[in-house]
Amino acid sequence: MTVRSSWRRRASLYAASLACCVASLAAVPTGASAAPAPVGSPAKAAAAATFTDDFNGAAGSAVDGGKWQIETGDNVNNHERQYYTAGNSNAALDGQGNLVITARKENPNNYQCWYGRCEYTSARLNTSGKFTQAYGHVEARMKVPRGQGMWPAFWMLGDDIGSVGWPASGEIDVMENVGFEPGTVHGTLHGPGYSGSGGIGAAYTLPGGQAFADGFHTFAVDWAPNSVKWSVDGNVYQTRTPADVGGNQWAFNKPFFLILNLAVGGYWPGDPDGSTSFPQQLVVDYVHVTTQ
Numbered sequence: 627m628t629v630r631s632s633w634r635r636r637a638s639l640y641a642a643s644l645a646c647c648v649a650s651l652a653a654v655p656t657g658a659s660a661a662p663a664p665v666g667s668p669a670k671a672a673a674a675a676t677f678t679d680d681f682n683g684a685a686g687s688a689v690d691g692g693k694w695q696i697e698t699g700d701n702v703n704n705h706e707r708q709y710y711t712a713g714n715s716n717a718a719l720d721g722q723g724n725l726v727i728t729a730r731k732e733n734p735n736n737y738q739c740w741y742g743r744c745e746y747t748s749a750r751l752n753t754s755g756k757f758t759q760a761y762g763h764v765e766a767r768m769k770v771p772r773g774q775g776m777w778p779a780f781w782m783l784g785d786d787i788g789s790v791g792w793p794a795s796g797e798i799d800v801m802e803n804v805g806f807e808p809g810t811v812h813g814t815l816h817g818p819g820y821s822g823s824g825g826i827g828a829a830y831t832l833p834g835g836q837a838f839a840d841g842f843h844t845f846a847v848d849w850a851p852n853s854v855k856w857s858v859d860g861n862v863y864q865t866r867t868p869a870d871v872g873g874n875q876w877a878f879n880k881p882f883f884l885i886l887n888l889a890v891g892g893y894w895p896g897d898p899d900g901s902t903s904f905p906q907q908l909v910v911d912y913v914h915v916t917t918q
């Protein structure tokens with residue numbers, strides 16, 4: 627998403643305790659130890675789930691506050707047009723196993739934005755202070771909205787952002803889509819010396835003129851020390867290593883937290899126009915993180 631408007635510093639205690647628990651989970655025997663590994667195929671520990679939200683719950687209910695915190699307010703840095711609301715107003719379960727983030731053309735509470743009275747509402751969630759992890763497989767299954775000005779994203783920020791700031795914190799954009807490119811998503815790294823429009827990334831385009839808004843797709847990174855690999859529906863389309871950051875610091879060998887949001891308008895997507903219909907929805911079937 628490039629930059630944020632505000633950041634609330636979180637205690638690093640959470641990261642320390644999670645690092646502890648991730649390590650012990652990974653060491654739990656799988657129960658299949660009696661079967662010898664085939665020759666030439668070294669035994670590999672099973673991936674352990676470290677964060678799972680399948681968004682099961684009653685229709686209309688808010689997300690699990692034990693897993694997510696809701697960010698509120700506007701975002702002047704990207705010139706986004708929406709106001710992010712609290713509670714379940716713009717982020718709610720649908721009762722069928724999905725989280726739905728809804729962007730509406732409304733302003734029921736007279737929210738004020740950087741450009742005046744806000745024109746839209748939407749939602750942004752993150753796991754800061756609740757879940758962080760270094761490395762592993764990070765995946766969401768989602769159906770994106772459609773239309774000019776839509777900017778859904780699934781991304782991560784370095785957990786040390788409160789102390790070192792952005793972009794020194796690092797940012798891993800697992801998936802971003804802008805409405806004027808309905809068949810394309812982007813995966814990007816931002817760090818010191820390669821942030822904003824200088825981010826390092828690549829795009830993945832669906833075959834046959836399909837639009838991402840037509841159905842659910844999985845968006846993932848496989849992240850290891852000195853390596854981030856992006857995939858859509860299991861198709862790897864980009865791998866980045868320290869050799870790609872032009873002599874700058876590789877900012878991704880440390881814990882990050884997760885972010886899901888649906889922005890409306892901004893420098894990159896441009897603002898909605900007469901062709902954009904509201905409401906629009908980012909529908910998230912699940913977010914899963916495993917140790918590998």
Ligand SMILES: [Ca+2]
Pocket residue numbers: 680681682722723724910911912
């Ligand atoms: Ca689900």
